[in-house]
Every structure is written in structure tokens, then in C-alpha cells.
Amino acid sequence: MPISRDQAMLLMAAFNEIMLGLDTFLAHVLNNTIQPREWIPIIFGPVAGVLLLISGMIALRNRRTASWLATAVFIASIIVGVLGAYFHLVRGTLPTAPIGQRVTLSLLVWAPPFLAPFAFAGIGMLGLSAAWEESPSGSGRLKIPFGRTVQMPYSKTRAYFFLVSLGTLAALVSSALDHARHPWENPWLWAPFVVGVFATAVSAGMGAVNRKLTAEDVTIYLAAMVLMIVVGVLGTYFHVQADLTSQSTIVPERFLRGAPFMSPLLYTNMGLVGILALLSPKEATEE
Structure with a gap:
């Protein structure tokens, strides 16, 4: 980059x-x-x-x-x-x-x-x-x-992993509280919960590991971050669909008072931040 x-x-x-x-x-x-x-x-x-x-x-x-x-x-x-x-x-x-x-x-x-x-x-x-x-x-x-x-007590890279874990946990709890207003019979409501728990645990584990990361570590972590991005995009789609009228008409009032269409993007955001954490820690001044 x-x-x-x-x-x-x-x-x-x-x-x-x-x-x-x-x-x-x-x-x-x-x-x-x-x-x-x-x-x-x-x-x-x-x-x-x-x-x-x-x-x-x-x-x-x-x-x-x-x-x-x-x-x-x-x-x-x-x-x-x-x-x-x-x-x-x-x-x-x-x-x-x-x-x-x-x-x-x-x-x-x-x-x-x-x-x-x-x-x-x-x-x-x-x-x-x-x-x-x-x-x-x-x-x-x-x-x-x-x-x-x-x-x-640990490198900046590990600190980034811990911050990603905390941010994902906050997004997970916020999503669970928001979805608690609706019946959990809808299977799609479980997707952000399951993926959020998985990504929180994986990113925390990456920060806790005090050794050189293996290819398997990075693969599992990347999979968790990609799932976060996908769930965020899908969540935004479903929230927008819920805010549209039956004729797919946009009513601003529904977007303001209905499902928060920007909230799921927090998952996508944390996934992107998590991927950036894997970049090389070296500055331009370092060889």
C-alpha cells in the first residue's frame, strides 16, 4: 500500500x-x-x-x-x-x-x-x-x-487485535439489544449474533497469542472479518427493505423511525479495521 x-x-x-x-x-x-x-x-x-x-x-x-x-x-x-x-x-x-x-x-x-x-x-x-x-x-x-x-506489555499489532475484539463486542451487544425488540423466530436475526461472537473470540485470541502467527491463524481471522463485512452489508439490505413501503416507496419518516439502516454497517466497519490490522507495522522511515 x-x-x-x-x-x-x-x-x-x-x-x-x-x-x-x-x-x-x-x-x-x-x-x-x-x-x-x-x-x-x-x-x-x-x-x-x-x-x-x-x-x-x-x-x-x-x-x-x-x-x-x-x-x-x-x-x-x-x-x-x-x-x-x-x-x-x-x-x-x-x-x-x-x-x-x-x-x-x-x-x-x-x-x-x-x-x-x-x-x-x-x-x-x-x-x-x-x-x-x-x-x-x-x-x-x-x-x-x-x-x-x-x-x-504487547506489540501495537496485538493491541489492534484487542481493540477489534472490543469494538466487535460492542457491536454485538448493541445489535442483540436492538433485535431483542423483535421476535427471534426470524433466523436472519441470529446471523449477527453468531458471527459477532465468533469474530469477538477470534480477534481476542489473535491478540492473546504471544508467538508468530501461522497461516491457519490468519486464515481463520480473515474468515471472521470477511463474515463481519458480509453480515454488515446484508443487515443494511434487510434494514432498508424493512423501511420501504409495500410498494418499495421511500418514505423518509420510516427510515428515521424504523430499522436503523446505518447500524449494521458497524459490523462491516469492524471487519475492515480488522483486516487493516494485518498490514505490516513498519513505517515508511523503516527499512
Whole structure:
């Protein structure tokens, strides 16, 4: 590839920030009146994406300055994600109910998805890993701001596998809670659950393995990531079909209040990120 693995990850992070802003807007516009705090992720997503693209251009001449800018954006993304999850969780509780009934599974199923804002935090964690250079590659030694270094207990490649596993787990739980609103007799509802469990376990196993990966390891992992991509695309197709009228007419209101047509693409997104994690960890400055 003409760019390094970390640069590819940063491009994915920038694209994800922009798309998260759009997805948040579509979700929050259901209220007809967007609350002031709901504008934070809507505005932050595109702004963060543009800043990351600028950071990528700066990195071509000054990696340290670019790392500073990207680090600030990703830390802000983590804060936005955690705050959003808190606000969503509060919406799914009954503070005046008797103890033991204030938070229930039924409330979480029908409340705003409390895991959804964590996507901002996940992109922040992924981006921080990509922004901090590993020197030498595979050592787990990261160059961080202020001219300091930090030694991770494992290489950046293994860290990427763990992040893919966590992101896939979040997508899996979010999908299960969303589909819990409908009868599970539909066999297609089990596809994201089964594939999500499989991909979560495989990517976590790849990160836990402290040896040179074999061809069988990579083949199984690639199969899991390809399944994630396929399930995401199929999920989007089925969600769009559910939102269309019986005459296949597009009614914007149905797309806003019906099956979230962008949500399944989180599976596809994690599959693509997982495949990027297999790229060579070497930077352009390394031989």
C-alpha cells in the first residue's frame, strides 16, 4: 500500500468520525427538537474528521505536530463518547422507582442505545494507538507527546487485535439489544449474533497469542472479518427493505423511525479495521 498501516487506521478514524456525526444527527432528529447537548456529537464528528485529515497532511512533513493534533482530537472523542453513553443510560433508568427496578433489561432494550455513543470512545482509542508511533515496530514501545515513551506489555499489532475484539463486542451487544425488540423466530436475526461472537473470540485470541502467527491463524481471522463485512452489508439490505413501503416507496419518516439502516454497517466497519490490522507495522522511515 502507498501508506503505512497507522496512516490507514487514521484515515479510517477520520471517516468514522464524520459518519458518526451523520448517524447521530439522523438518530437525534427523531425528537423533532434537538437538545443543545445533542448537537455536541453532531458537530464534533465532522469537525474531528476534518481535523484528522489535516493531521494526516501535516504528518507528511512533521509527525510530532500531527501526533499532538490527532491526540487532542482522539481524547476529545473519548470524552464525547463517555458523556453520550452516560446521557443515554440515564434516559433508560427510572430514578424514582423502587430499588431493583430503576435499571432493568427491558428499559435498556427500549431506551436510547447506551452503547452507541461508545463508538466515539472506541474510535478515540483506536486513533490514539495509530497516532503514537511504535519504534521499533513490533516492540510495543510507543513515542508519546512531550518526547517521552511508554512500553506496552504487547506489540501495537496485538493491541489492534484487542481493540477489534472490543469494538466487535460492542457491536454485538448493541445489535442483540436492538433485535431483542423483535421476535427471534426470524433466523436472519441470529446471523449477527453468531458471527459477532465468533469474530469477538477470534480477534481476542489473535491478540492473546504471544508467538508468530501461522497461516491457519490468519486464515481463520480473515474468515471472521470477511463474515463481519458480509453480515454488515446484508443487515443494511434487510434494514432498508424493512423501511420501504409495500410498494418499495421511500418514505423518509420510516427510515428515521424504523430499522436503523446505518447500524449494521458497524459490523462491516469492524471487519475492515480488522483486516487493516494485518498490514505490516513498519513505517515508511523503516527499512
